Amino acid sequence: MMVKNMGEKQEIGNPLPAFSLPMLDGSGQRNPESFLENKRGALIVFWSGVCSHCLRYDQYFNEFTTRYPDLGFSSIASRLNETRAEMTSSVRDRHLTFPILLDEGGKVARLWYSQQTPRCYLLGPQRELLYRGAIDNFRMPIDPEYRAWLDPAIESFLKGEPIARPETASFGCAIETAYYKLPGQL
Amino acid sequence: MSLLEDLIKFPVRLMQTGFAMAGTALHSAQTAIETVLDVRPANVTAAPFDGPPDLDHALSDLANRAARIVYFMPHDAEALPDAFRNLFAAARSSFRFADLTDIRNLTLPLRLPFALGTLLTDAGQRALEGMDAIGSPRYLEFIAYAFQIFSEFPVYVTLEYRALIERQQQWLKEHPEDAATRKDLGRALSKVGRFAEAVEHLNRAAADDLTLRSSALHEAGVALFFSGQYAEAADSESKALAANNENARARYWLWLAAQKLGGYPAAIPAAHHMEMKTGHAKATVVYEDIAERVGLDKTSGGRSIVVFDYNNDGLLDVAIACAHGGTSLYRNNGNGTFSDVSVESGLYHGVNGFGMAAGDYNNSGYPSLCIVRMGFFGGMIELWRNNGDGTFTDVSVESGISAWAPSFTCSWVDYDCDGKLDLFVCTNVGGVFDRKVQHKLYRNNGDGTFTDVAQQGGIIAPFGAIGHSWGDYDNDGYPDLFISNALGRPILFHNNGDGSFTDVTAQAGLDVPALAFNAQWCDIDNDGWLDVIQYTWSVHEDTIHSMRTGETPRFGHPTRVFRNNRDGTFSVISPELGLTECWGSMSGNAADINNDGYLDIVLGNGGPLMDRNEPMVILENDGTRFRNVTFSAGLPIMGKGHGINCADLFGDGRLIILCSTGGAYPGDLLTTSVFSPNRRPGNYLAVLLTGTKSNRGAVGARLKLVAGGREQHRVINGGSNFGCLPPQQHFGLGALEHVESLEVWWPSGAREHFTDLPVNTRVRITEGEGIWTTDPALTSPA
Numbered sequence: 001m002m003v004k005n006m007g008e009k010q011e012i013g014n015p016l017p018a019f020s021l022p023m024l025d026g027s028g029q030r031n032p033e034s035f036l037e038n039k040r041g042a043l044i045v046f047w048s049g050v051c052s053h054c055l056r057y058d059q060y061f062n063e064f065t066t067r068y069p070d071l072g073f074s075s076i077a078s079r080l081n082e083t084r085a086e087m088t089s090s091v092r093d094r095h096l097t098f099p100i101l102l103d104e105g106g107k108v109a110r111l112w113y114s115q116q117t118p119r120c121y122l123l124g125p126q127r128e129l130l131y132r133g134a135i136d137n138f139r140m141p142i143d144p145e146y147r148a149w150l151d152p153a154i155e156s157f158l159k160g161e162p163i164a165r166p167e168t169a170s171f172g173c174a175i176e177t178a179y180y181k182l183p184g185q186l
Numbered sequence: 187m188s189l190l191e192d193l194i195k196f197p198v199r200l201m202q203t204g205f206a207m208a209g210t211a212l213h214s215a216q217t218a219i220e221t222v223l224d225v226r227p228a229n230v231t232a233a234p235f236d237g238p239p240d241l242d243h244a245l246s247d248l249a250n251r252a253a254r255i256v257y258f259m260p261h262d263a264e265a266l267p268d269a270f271r272n273l274f275a276a277a278r279s280s281f282r283f284a285d286l287t288d289i290r291n292l293t294l295p296l297r298l299p300f301a302l303g304t305l306l307t308d309a310g311q312r313a314l315e316g317m318d319a320i321g322s323p324r325y326l327e328f329i330a331y332a333f334q335i336f337s338e339f340p341v342y343v344t345l346e347y348r349a350l351i352e353r354q355q356q357w358l359k360e361h362p363e364d365a366a367t368r369k370d371l372g373r374a375l376s377k378v379g380r381f382a383e384a385v386e387h388l389n390r391a392a393a394d395d396l397t398l399r400s401s402a403l404h405e406a407g408v409a410l411f412f413s414g415q416y417a418e419a420a421d422s423e424s425k426a427l428a429a430n431n432e433n434a435r436a437r438y439w440l441w442l443a444a445q446k447l448g449g450y451p452a453a454i455p456a457a458h459h460m461e462m463k464t465g466h467a468k469a470t471v472v473y474e475d476i477a478e479r480v481g482l483d484k485t486s487g488g489r490s491i492v493v494f495d496y497n498n499d500g501l502l503d504v505a506i507a508c509a510h511g512g513t514s515l516y517r518n519n520g521n522g523t524f525s526d527v528s529v530e531s532g533l534y535h536g537v538n539g540f541g542m543a544a545g546d547y548n549n550s551g552y553p554s555l556c557i558v559r560m561g562f563f564g565g566m567i568e569l570w571r572n573n574g575d576g577t578f579t580d581v582s583v584e585s586g587i588s589a590w591a592p593s594f595t596c597s598w599v600d601y602d603c604d605g606k607l608d609l610f611v612c613t614n615v616g617g618v619f620d621r622k623v624q625h626k627l628y629r630n631n632g633d634g635t636f637t638d639v640a641q642q643g644g645i646i647a648p649f650g651a652i653g654h655s656w657g658d659y660d661n662d663g664y665p666d667l668f669i670s671n672a673l674g675r676p677i678l679f680h681n682n683g684d685g686s687f688t689d690v691t692a693q694a695g696l697d698v699p700a701l702a703f704n705a706q707w708c709d710i711d712n713d714g715w716l717d718v719i720q721y722t723w724s725v726h727e728d729t730i731h732s733m734r735t736g737e738t739p740r741f742g743h744p745t746r747v748f749r750n751n752r753d754g755t756f757s758v759i760s761p762e763l764g765l766t767e768c769w770g771s772m773s774g775n776a777a778d779i780n781n782d783g784y785l786d787i788v789l790g791n792g793g794p795l796m797d798r799n800e801p802m803v804i805l806e807n808d809g810t811r812f813r814n815v816t817f818s819a820g821l822p823i824m825g826k827g828h829g830i831n832c833a834d835l836f837g838d839g840r841l842i843i844l845c846s847t848g849g850a851y852p853g854d855l856l857t858t859s860v861f862s863p864n865r866r867p868g869n870y871l872a873v874l875l876t877g878t879k880s881n882r883g884a885v886g887a888r889l890k891l892v893a894g895g896r897e898q899h900r901v902i903n904g905g906s907n908f909g910c911l912p913p914q915q916h917f918g919l920g921a922l923e924h925v926e927s928l929e930v931w932w933p934s935g936a937r938e939h940f941t942d943l944p945v946n947t948r949v950r951i952t953e954g955e956g957i958w959t960t961d962p963a964l965t966s967p968a
Contacts, residue, residue, distance in 0.1 A: 009529035009530060050345050050348050052347070052379050052853070053852060055378075079345075113534070116510060116511045138486070138855050139414055140412075140415075142415055143414020144414065146414060167526075168483070168484070169483055169485060169486045170484075170486060171855045172486075172510065172855075173345060173852065174510050174537060176537070177537050177538050178233045178537075178538070179343045181233065181235045182234065182235060183236075183282075184346065185254070185341050185344050185346055186254070186341055186346045
C-alpha cells in the first residue's frame with residue numbers, strides 16, 4: 001500500500017524534509033547536507049536510468065558541478081521496480097559520473113512530492129526550496145522555441161536576485177504507477 | 187458509392203451476420219458450460235498485477251502478446267526462434283492463473299474451444315465493423331495502424347521501451363543490412379525523444395532500401411522537426427517527396443516546417459509546396475495564450491480538463507488529468523490567477539488519469555471527481571469524493587465502483603431522475619483481441635455506494651467506444667445515451683424511464699459508421715430539441731486532403747451533426763452547415779465563444795503517432811454555417827489536442843479555451859494551453875442553477891433563453907468530452923442589452939419561468955424559489 005502524504009507540500013522558501021539515502025556505488029549514506037557542505041546551494045534531481053527524458057540530460061548532469069562550482073548536485077533514483085543492476089548498467093553504458101542515491105520504495109519522492117523524472121529541486125544553504133520543476137520546456141536547445149527554466153533560476157540565485165519563475169511544470173516519466181507492477185508486456 | 191464498393195459490402199454484411207450468429211451461439215454455449223462448472227469469468231475489480239484471472243482474459247492476453255511479438259519481430263526467418271521463445275514465455279505469463287490442483291481447471295481443454303471461438307468472433311465482428319467505417323481501400327493500412335497502437339502502448343506505458351530498443355540495436359549489430367528494422371528502431375528512438383539517433387538510423391534505412399526511402403526520410407523529418415531543426419526537417423521532407431510525390435504526410439510536415447521558418451526555404455521545389463486552403467475565414471475573436479501568466483501551466487501530458495467549482499466559492503476552478511503524473515487541481519484565486527493545489531487536495535495521488543468528470547453525487551454542494559484511465563490499454567476507475575474542506579478522498583472501493591477497464595470518458599447523469607447523480611463509464615477495448623468490457627452505469631444508492639446496472643438495464647454494446655453523451659432527445663424527461671463507438675456505428679439507447687434502455691439506433695437513422703471519438707448533445711439549431719455532434723477522427727491522409735482543398739475526401743467523415751427531426755429520427759446536416767473538413771478530432775466542444783448567440787465548435791485534433799500533429803480548429807457559427815477561422819484567430823499549430831474546454835474562468839464574459847496537448851509517447855510532451863480572447867466579443871448572460879428536488883448540480887436541466895425575440899437553448903452536461911464543462915450556462919447576446927425571458931426545465935420535471943433578466947452578469951437560480959439573483963463578475967480580468 002502506497003503511503004499517501006497529503007496536505008504538506010513544501011512552499012517555495014521553506015526547508016525541505018531531511019533524508020538519508022545510500023549511494024548507488026556503495027560509498028555510504030548521504031543526506032542533503034552532504035551536498036550543501038561548503039556550497040551556496042545544491043540541486044537535487046529525481047532521476048531514473050530507464051527514463052528517456054533523463055537520458056537527454058546525461059551531459060548536463062555530468063557537467064553540472066563544473067558549470068556551477070558553487071552548487072552541490074545529486075540525483076535520487078526513486079522509480080518503482082527499477083533494479084540496482086539496471087541503474088548500474090545505465091551508469092556504465094552512458095558514462096554517468098554524477099552521484100545517484102537509491103530511494104528504494106520511493107519514500108523521499110513522496111516526501112518531496114515528486115512524481116516524475118527528471119524533476120529538479122534547487123536548495124539554498126539551509127535546505128530551503130528555491131526552485132522546483134523542469135530543466136526546460138522539453139524542446140531541444142537548438143529549437144527557437146526552447147526555453148531554459150532551471151538555468152535562469154540558478155543564475156538569479158547565484159546573483160542574489162529573486163527567482164522570477166520558481167515553479168514550473170514537470171515533464172517526464174512517472175516515478176510510481178500501477179503499470180510498473182503489471183507482468184512484463186514485451 | 188461505386189458498384190465495386192456495393193459488391194464488397196454485400197459479403198461483408200453476410201460475414202457480419204455470420205460472425206454475430208456464431209458469436210451468440212458460442213457465447214451461449216460457453217456461458218452454459220461455465221455456469222455448470224462454476225467458473226464464470228471474473229469481474230476485474232483490481233489491477234491485474236498477477237496476470238489474467240481466468241481463461242477468457244488469459245486467452246485475450248496471450249493473443250495480444252502474440253500480436254505484439256509479431257509486430258515487434260524483425261521480418262526475417264532468423265528471428266523466428268526468438269519469437270517462439272517469447273511466445274512460450276507469453277503463454278506461461280498469460281496462464282499463470284491456472285492452478286492445476288483445482289479440479290475445475292481440468293476442464294480447461296473442454297472450455298478452450300469455446301473461449302477461443304468467442305474471442306475470434308468478437309474480433310471478427312470488430313474488424314468487419316471497422317471496414318464499413320474506414321472504407322475498403324485503406325482498410326489494411328488502418329488494421330496495421332491499430333496493431334501498432336495496441337502493441338506499443340503497453341510497452342511504452344510500462345517503460346519497457348528501453349528493452350525494445352536494446353533488442354533492436356542488438357539485432358542490427360548482427361544484421362546491419364535490415365533496413366526495415368533500422369527504420370523501426372529510428373521511429374522508436376524518435377518516440378522516446380532520442381531524435382539525433384533516430385535521424386541517423388532513419389537516414390541510413392532510407393539509403394539502404396529504396397522502397398523505404400520516402401517513408402524513412404519523412405520520419406527523419408518528423409524527428410528533426412521535434413528537435414527544432416526546422417530547415418533540416420524541411421529538407422528531409424522534401425527529399426521524401428522527391429522519392430515519392432504522393433507522400434502526403436511528407437508534404438504536410440514540410441508545410442509545418444515552413445511555418446516555423448516563416449516560409450518555404452528557397453531550395454525547396456515549388457512542386458513540394460502545399461497551400462493551406464482552410465482556417466483563414468475572418469475571425470470575430472483573436473486569442474492569446476495566457477497559461478503561464480495565470481498559473482495554469484504546471485501540467486504536462488494533460489488529458490481531460492474539468493472546469494468546476496470544487497470549493498463552492500463561486501469561482502471556476504480547473505482540474506487536469508495527467509497521463510504521466512498525478513491529477514492537477516488549480517484553485518481560482520479570484521484575481522485572475524490560479525494556484526496549484528494538487529497536493530493539498532490529495533488529487534495529486536490520482537496518477538495516470540485520462541478521462542475525468544465532476545459531479546455532486548452526494549448533493550453536498552461540493553462536486554467530486556471520477557477518473558478513468560488508458561482507453562487503449564486499461565486502468566483503474568476511481569472515485570475521488572470531495573470532502574468540502576479542499577481535500578478529496580479516494581472512495582473507489584467503498585463506493586463499489588472500483589474496476590479495471592480501458593476507458594477514455596465518464597460522465598455524471600441522473601438517469602432515473604431521483605435527484606441523485608449516477609455515474610456512467612464508457613469503456614473501450616484494451617487490445618486488438620481484448621474482450622469488450624461492458625460499459626458501466628453505476629446507480630447511486632444514496633448512501634455513498636453505487637451498483638452497476640448497465641447490463642440489467644440493457645446497455646450492452648459489442649464494440650469499444652471512446653466517447654458518449656447523455657441528453658433527452660425526445661423531451662420525455664429522461665436522459666438518453668448516445669455512445670460514440672470508436673470504430674463503426676454509434677448507438678443510441680433510449681431511456682424508457684423504468685431503469686431499462688432500448689437500442690433505437692437504426693430507427694433513429696443513426697446507423698451510419700464512422701471512426702469517432704467524442705460526442706455531445708446540444709441544441710445546435712435552437713429549436714428546443716437536442717441535436718448531437720459526433721467528433722470524428724479521420725485518418726491522416728483525409729485531414730491533409732481537407733487542409734489542401736477545404737473539402738471532404740472520398741470515404742471521409744467530417745464532424746457530424748445529427749439534427750433532431752423531432753420525431754425520434756435524426757438527419758446528418760454537416761454538409762448544409764459547412765462542416766465538410768476532416769480532422770483527427772480527439773475532443774471537441776460546442777460553445778458560443780464569440781457571444782453572438784450561436785454555438786460554435788472547437789476541435790482538439792491530432793493522433794497518437796509522432797507524425798500526427800494538427801491544428802486546434804475553431805469553427806465559428808454565424809447562424810447558418812460554420813466557418814473555419816483557426817489561423818485568423820491567431821491559434822498556433824498545436825500538436826495533439828485532448829481535453830478541450832470553454833469556460834468564463836474570470837467572470838467577465840469571455841469564454842477561455844483550454845486545451846490539453848501532447849501525445850502518448852515520451853518524446854511528445856507539451857503543457858496545457860489556455861487561450862483568452864483579446865476582448866469580450868459581445869454581451870452575455872451566465873446562469874448557474876442549484877437543484878433542490880433535482881440533483882444539486884442540476885445536471886440534465888434544460889434552459890431556454892429568449893432575447894431579441896430569438897431563442898437559445900442549453901443543457902447542463904455532466905461530462906464526457908475528455909472532461910467536464912463548467913456548471914454555469916453561457917448565453918451570448920451580441921449587442922442585446924436585455925433578456926426577455928428564461929425558462930428552466932429541471933430534471934425533477936418542474937418548470938420555472940423568469941422574465942426581464944439583466945446582461946453581462948451571472949444569475950443564480952435555486953429550484954423552487956421562483957427568483958433569480960444577480961451574481962456580478964467576481965474576479966478581475968486576467
